[in-house]
Amino acid sequence: MGCIACAALVLDGAGVTLKRKESSPIPVEADAICPDRFVGRGQTEIAELPAYYGRRKVTLGDLFEVEGAGADNVTVSGDLKAVKKIGLGMSMGRLTVRGDVGPHLGAYMTGGEIVVEGAAGDWAGAHMSGGRIVVRGDAGHFVGGAYSGEPRGMRGGTIVVGGNAGREVGARLRRGLIVVLGDTGEFTGAGMLAGSVFVGGRLGGRPGAGMKRGTIVAFGEAPELLPTFRYACSYRPVFLQCYLRSLEASGLIESPGLPDGELRRYVGDMNSGGRGEVLVRDQSQ
């Protein structure tokens, strides 16, 4: 697995740009920043869309300098670390975030593409069911995860994180693909129901705890698995080559093939039916 190659969109200035007017640690809820909500709206109407600055109801225009119109190409820049829910429920178009962004990016997303040129906060792509999120930097906890009380997290689409990610990546994942090119925190793929999580760096402890089905692949260093996982065999899975070829064709990874050597297949979690799998690069070869 290589790094993200040219995944960021090069924008030519067309579309809508929103630039944060000031830096502030006060949380901003900006689910209105979404191509779907810009459809058919001019610059003034976009600036009048609602947002929350702390508890106070404001407009996007109060917080951002808004320029342009249209829904296909949205660019957000400035201090966005405390800005939440950008791209919430997005279904179409392209959204580029220049810099770091707050939590819940692209939650409930169903289509389109979000590219973050910096880092993303917690819950990126939570409950997403389609489209693609590319985070060039690090991502927080619960990437593609499920909100508390929800039985299923991400249900489709692709998330690619160029850096490291926090705990519980792909927790309760139902369908879709999460690729973390760096390291992940503990409980990667915990409670997975299906889908795939690929980790290019070091896989965090207790991966796949409680997983029913699905695939976790560790291309880098992997911890000792829970005792409820059983070793099956060492092999070169063909389906994985399909994934890597697809990611390469999308420009999301550089290396097309599997690393040399085989992967050790562990099946589990036996506490949850044992139909999931963790594939770990065989370090002995």
Place this chain on the structure above:
Amino acid sequence: MHINGVEIEDTFAEAFGMWGARLIVTGDDLDWARIAAEAATGFATSIIGCGCEAGTNDLAPGERTLDGRPGVAALVFATSRKNMEAVLLQRVGQAVMTCATSACYNGLVADEKVRIGGKLRYFGDGFQRSKLLDGRRLWRVPVMDGEFVVEESFGVVRAVGGGNFFMMARSLAAALAAARAAVAAMRAVPGAVMPFPGGVVRSGSKISSRYKGQQVSSNTPYCPTLRGQEDSALREGENAVLEIVIDGLTEAAVAEAMRVGIAAACLPGVTRISAGNYGGSLGQFHFALRELVNQ
């Protein structure tokens, strides 16, 4: 009209509508991919006796397989969509899945699909797993060398079967040389296959017989050994005839294969190029030889 002294008869080949599918068969190396594809397309010379017609094709220039491994295209033609599903289930199940290291993917973008992997998966006895990748569902069926990966559905399109031309020659050696040259040239045409052994058929047929219950019989007017006993279509000095039958995913593919094949077959010792038809009343596709070679 003559090419290199070989007469191109003013006639046409009559071809029929069929259904076509294109499988991409991959393996750990090209040998295994080819073995699997050739097994899957074996005993598929004529729709009459084999249930389908099939052959292998190299991948199109620049085409890459889904898993990045070496691959070969297998083209299969059947009379109906329903028959296609039955035929592909048998051939992918018995010839591709059984071949070491193989995988099988759909190679045709089409609105109509037949479920193949979606049925073969039951061989996994409950341990089969699926992956949805870019909208394509892949089944991972556990087998003794690892996993057999097969796509859920395969596209099928209305295709063309039965394009043909005959090479009349002074000797069998000349006919064989012409046939070999033609088939070599035609194999470079994507989307067309020559389903008979080596791409060539010697037992051309006519749709009549003197025996009850026998629908087709040897194309006696073209059998040199019967000259003098039967009405012969052969001229003085013509001692061997070979036929090439072409099936294609499109009319254009069949036409192109015929065009390059006829051009390549015009070698010394060949007297005439002709084609088989039924007067134009049965098949909806007509390929006029002289129009093809003039393109």
